[in-house]
Amino acid sequence: ASYDMGGHDTYMHKEIHEQAEAVDRVLRGRIDDRFSTVHLGGLNLDARDARAVRRVKILGCGTSYHAGQIGAQMIEELARIPADAEPASEFRYRNAVVDPDTLYIAVSQSGETYDVLAAVQELKRKGARVLGIVNVVGSAIAREADGGMYVHAGPEVCVVSTKCFTNTCVAFALLALHLGRTRDLSVRDGKRIIEGLRKLPAQIEEMLKQEEDVKKLAAQYADARSMLFIGRVRGYPVAREASLKLKEVSYIHAEAYPASELKHGPLALIEPALPTVAIVPDDDLLEKNRAAMEEIKARSGQILAVAHQEQEKADHTIVVPKNEDELDPILMGIPLQLLAYHTALALGRDIDKPRNLAKSVTVE
Ligand code: G6P
Secondary structure, eight states: OOOOTTOSHHHHHHHHTHHHHHHHHHTTTTTTTTTTTTTGGGGOOOOOHHOOOOEEEEEEEEHHHHHHHHHHHHHHHHHHEEEEEEEEEHTTTTOOOOOEEEEEEESSSSSSSSHHHHHHHHHHHOEEEEEEEEESOOHHHHHHHSSEEEOOOOOOOOSSSHHHHHHHHHHHHHHHHHHTTTOOOOHHHHHHHHHHHHHHHHHHHHHHHHHHHHHHHHHHHHOEEEEEEOOOTTTTHHHHHHHHHHHHHHHHOEEEEEEGGGGTGGGGGTTTTOOEEEESSSSTHHHHHEEEHHHHHHOOOOEEEESOOOOOTTTTTEOOOOOOOGHHHHHHHHEEEEEEEEHOOHHHHOTSOOOOOOOOOOOO
16 A cells, blocks of 8 residues: 655654544544543443453554553553453464453454464454454454454554554553443543543644654664663563564664563673663652662663653653553653654664565464
């Protein structure tokens, strides 16, 4: 497919800049202010079904898997249902235990990724209930699932996913809110999350205004041979996705690690030539994250922090607008898309079509 680039040099750049509109679309028509919840009719899950869910298992590949990790945390936090994400490609080969009280969720931009589709088919053969969180309407995974929701990111052409990732995270926030409100999430917390969701499009626009600053930072880090991304709890999947994005478009080696695990290995790598990107939300783990940055600084490591306020331990900070704690991962991913993009641009990479990669992997 070929769509107008609308004045952008690459689809990646265009798609990064379409995110405020895209988020607006995933929210549209779904919020129910009267009951502080959302309408997700396509789930085919009534309140009784929702209450019967004992666990949630999310399956996806690549960026969709990382969106699933963020989604799992949102579901645990807002609905208090144990949830986790796993690469669909691993799940389908390990003869996983399929449990009738678990709600399975398949995540896919294209809706055609073979490993995800095969996992869905295997689950259905074993009688499981599977929902799809998919972008492409009418795609194979959407058709195969028992229900689900479209993320309405619009067509995504660049091989690496940006706007669909963001919209999938927002879709998970809606699902978590919905599940939460059939359980113990209060009206007040429901309202708080809805207000946070409504703020996102304007906050995304605000974030994107910092592009020139991120571009300057990217120029400084473009000669790194390797980069470390760290985060804790909500920040960890953000670090993983940022590290994947950088690898995919710039070909710089990157590794994501939980900040809490630094002392169990990666500290040995720290030296001036290995920069660290630290995801530092202003939540109850802020002090812990500051301590991790101190450990890195003490070993002469350079640090770029992505945070809600200037970090004195870091060499540079990208300040992201604050939202509700549970929704912070959504906005924190955005400057890191810009960082990957501008690093790749500085290195002259083929941004929309990175070597060896395909937009959707429809074969085994
Ligand atoms: C490929 C793409 C990735 C994408 C993954 C899953 O590897 O290069 O960008 O995240 O497939 O694709 P899906 O369409 O299922 O989200």
